[in-house]
Amino acid sequence: MFHRPVSATTRQEAEMVNWAQRAVHGATDSIEKLRLLCLARGANGILGLARVFRRMDEDGNKQLSKEELTDGLTEVGFELDEGEIDELMSKLDGDGNGSIDLTEFIAAVRPPMSENRRKVVHQAFQKLDKTGDGGITYEDLRGVYNVKCHPRYISGEESEESIMNKFLGNFEQEATKDGIVSEKKYYFCTSSMKVFQRLLKRNS
16 A cells, blocks of 8 residues: 655654643643643644634634633633633733733744744745735735645636635734735744645746
8 A cells, every 4th residue: 555755844743743742741831831732733733723712802802801711722622720821811911901912822822933934934925925015915926826736726616816815814813804914914824834835836
C-alpha cells in the first residue's frame, strides 16, 4: 500500500502538538496554560478559539465577560478551573471593568513572534498588497494567487471572487468585515496563511 511522504511542515506541527500536550501539565501560569492548550490543537488552535469568541460577541463590542470567557473555553473543550479563569481576567482586564478586550486576549494567548518572523510577515503583506495602499483586497489577491485548482471552483459551486473573499474573511471579525485586510489584521491572523496555501496554488 502506497503512503504519501510526510512533509516537513506536517512533522513540525506534529512535534509542536506533542510538545504542547506534555508541557501543559506543568504550566502554572493561566495564560501559558491556555496558550499550550491551543498549540496542542495544532496550527489552527488559536484561530479556532478566536472564532468561537467572535461568534459569541453578539453585540460586536469586542469585549468578553467572565461568563463569556468561561462558556467559550468550555465550548472548545479547554479545561481551566475557576481560579485559573479568575487569574486570566485579572491579568487581562486592564481597566478593571469586569471584561477583557477580545483582540488583546487573543494577542496575549498567541505565541510571541520573533523579530525575524515579524519582518517576514511584513514582507509577505507588502507582496500581497499589490496597490500599496495599506490594505489587501480581492483585487490584490487576483494578482498573486489563482483558484483554478480549488475543487469548489472546478465544480462551479463558487466563483473566484467568492473563494478569495472567504479567505479574506479569515482575517476579519464579523462586526468589522469590510473586505479589506490591514497589516494589523494580517499580522494578527498570520497563521491563517497555512489554510490559504492548502486551498490555492501560487501562480508560476
